Amino acid sequence: MKTKLQFLLLACWMLTGVNSFAQNETDDTKKTKHQDRPEFDDEEERKGVKFNLVPLPSYDPATKWGATLLGSITYYPSKGDLVSPPSMSGIGGNYTSNGSYFAGFFNDLYLKEDLWRINNFGMFGRANQIYKLSPDPSNEEQALEQADVAINITMFNMMVERKIFSRVYAGLGYIYSGRQTEGRNEESNRLLEANGFGNEFINTHGLRYALTYDSRDNVNYPYKGKYINVRMDQMLGENSQNIFTADYRQFFTVGHISNVIAFQGFGRFVSKDAARDFWSTYGRAAEVLQRGYEAGRRMDRNLVNFQAEYRKETPWLNHKLGFVGSVGIGKVFGSDDETGMSQSFRNSEWLPAFSVGARYRLLPYERMNINVDYACGKDGHMFYFGISEFF
Numbered sequence: 090m091k092t093k094l095q096f097l098l099l100a101c102w103m104l105t106g107v108n109s110f111a112q113n114e115t116d117d118t119k120k121t122k123h124q125d126r127p128e129f130d131d132e133e134e135r136k137g138v139k140f141n142l143v144p145l146p147s148y149d150p151a152t153k154w155g156a157t158l159l160g161s162i163t164y165y166p167s168k169g170d171l172v173s174p175p176s177m178s179g180i181g182g183n184y185t186s187n188g189s190y191f192a193g194f195f196n197d198l199y200l201k202e203d204l205w206r207i208n209n210f211g212m213f214g215r216a217n218q219i220y221k222l223s224p225d226p227s228n229e230e231q232a233l234e235q236a237d238v239a240i241n242i243t244m245f246n247m248m249v250e251r252k253i254f255s256r257v258y259a260g261l262g263y264i265y266s267g268r269q270t271e272g273r274n275e276e277s278n279r280l281l282e283a284n285g286f287g288n289e290f291i292n293t294h295g296l297r298y299a300l301t302y303d304s305r306d307n308v309n310y311p312y313k314g315k316y317i318n319v320r321m322d323q324m325l326g327e328n329s330q331n332i333f334t335a336d337y338r339q340f341f342t343v344g345h346i347s348n349v350i351a352f353q354g355f356g357r358f359v360s361k362d363a364a365r366d367f368w369s370t371y372g373r374a375a376e377v378l379q380r381g382y383e384a385g386r387r388m389d390r391n392l393v394n395f396q397a398e399y400r401k402e403t404p405w406l407n408h409k410l411g412f413v414g415s416v417g418i419g420k421v422f423g424s425d426d427e428t429g430m431s432q433s434f435r436n437s438e439w440l441p442a443f444s445v446g447a448r449y450r451l452l453p454y455e456r457m458n459i460n461v462d463y464a465c466g467k468d469g470h471m472f473y474f475g476i477s478e479f480f
Contacts, residue, residue: 129454131171139163145459147183148472150383151218151372155185159476166200173199174308175455189216191242206258209247216240217273220385222280236277238385241290243267248297260299264322267292268366285365293367295324309477310400310456311340312349330363334375338480347402352395353377353480359390359423371421371440378479379419381442381466387421389432394419396480400448411448411458417441442466444473451476 140162147155161179176199182192193212200207218240221233248262269290272278278288298321305314316338324330337354355377357369369392372384379394398415402408422437446462462473473479 134454135165135171135175137164141179143476145476146474147185148474149185150469150471151385152189152216153186155183155189157181157183166198167202170200170202172202174203175199183214187217189218190214191216193244204252206250206260207248209245211245213243214241216242218385220280222284224280224283226284234280236280237273238277238281239271239273241267241269241271246297248299250299250301256302256304258299258301258303260297260301260320262297262299263294264297264324265292265294266324266367270366287364287366291328291364291366293324293326293328293330295322295326295329297322305340307456310458311351312342312346313340315339328364330367331360332363332367333358336377349400349402351398351400351478351480354393354395355419355480356393357391361390361423363390369421371419378473379440379442380415380417380444380462380473380479381464381471382440383468383471386468387440389421389437390423391434392419392421398480400478402450406449409450409453411450413446413448413460413462414444415446416443440467446473 141160143157143159143161145157145159147157159179159181161177163175163177165173166176167173176197178194178196180192180194182190184190191212191214193210193214195208195210197208198206216239218238220236220238222236223231224234225231243265244267245265246262247264248260250258250260253259267290269288270281270286271288272281281288300319302315302317305311305316316336318334318336320334322332322334324332333356335354335356339352341350342348343350355374357374359368365388368388368390370384371387371392371394372379372382374392374394377394380396394417396415396417398413400411400413402411418439418441420434420437420439422432422434424432442464444462444464446460448458448460451457451459457477460473460475460478462479464471464473
């Protein structure tokens with residue numbers, strides 16, 4: 090679910106990194122022996138349908154300040170199922186002060202004690218932002234210039250996953266992606282053309298294959314466990330290409346559950362014949378956020394990123410206030426100049442970042458937090474607002 094919500098509002102993902110995993114707290118919540126932490130009756134919590142309406146600010150240097158609104162319903166389709174995460178359906182939208190906008194829908198089903206996971210989403214929108222491009226890519230010493238671009242995006246995705254072993258899922262899905270990158274003035278169009286961007290609307294569709302291992306104790310805010318996902322998008326037709334994605338996450342409790350160490354390693358790798366519109370963009374790649382960097386300033390075929398985060402829950406505000414601190418590093422690479430070496434993994438620059446943030450536990454039963462983060466990278470700093478964690 091988390092992945093799909095981040096896919097859903099690519100704008101929020103260009104703007105906030107929002108995702109939601111919602112569940113309402115009942116009145117008969119009891120307290121545990123451990124610092125009065127809440128304890129829940131699963132059968133009571135899983136009754137009925139819950140509606141959630143979440144408004145949030147958004148900010149990204151690329152698309153500026155904006156507002157996000159997400160409406161969803163949470164429910165449990167399989168009667169008597171006390172294992173599956175909540176199923177969720179909803180719609181959402183985002184609009185920013187520079188005229189960027191996105192809207193979309195999502196639907197995530199968890200069935201028969203998490204034996205089946207079925208999800209689909211669709212979205213469309215437009216992101217206005219600045220790209221840093223060379224007027225002559227063959228000249229490495231040429232200073233970069235600003236291109237004022239608009240990125241028009243339409244996406245649809247459907248995936249069916251089935252548990253094949255304990256905690257292991259195999260998935261098959263269909264994906265459609267339509268994308269157009271165009272300059273908002275004549276000079277920007279010239280820069281885009283010089284750097285291999287086409288101004289036509291590129292339609293691609295194909296199959297998605299996925300294999301997932303998931304031992305997390307909670308999909309939204311794990312105290313322990315692993316999440317490993319490998320996936321390949323096989324795009325068909327005139328714009329055929331392959332995109333391989335690997336996502337590894339691990340969570341450790343240190344001493345008490347109020348102290349969690351989280352780690353993520355992420356990579357996205359695009360075939361050499363792929364159009365530049367589908368390259369990896371550092372800052373936002375697929376559904377994963379690289380904090381501290383503005384999307385669009387650095388892009389290449391391939392991307393790797395590593396993050397480590399310390400998460401601290403406190404007894405303050407009735408055990409609802411928490412804090413995080415993280416460090417990260419990554420790079421984009423893979424394109425070749427005439428020598429084949431200019432953007433190899435070895436020669437491309439590392440992009441370090443650090444961030445600090447605060448969390449407020451909005452829905453204790455599902456450990457869903459409202460968050461605000463401040464991050465610094467090589468190019469400056471930025472703020473992030475959202476719901477739930479970035480990984």
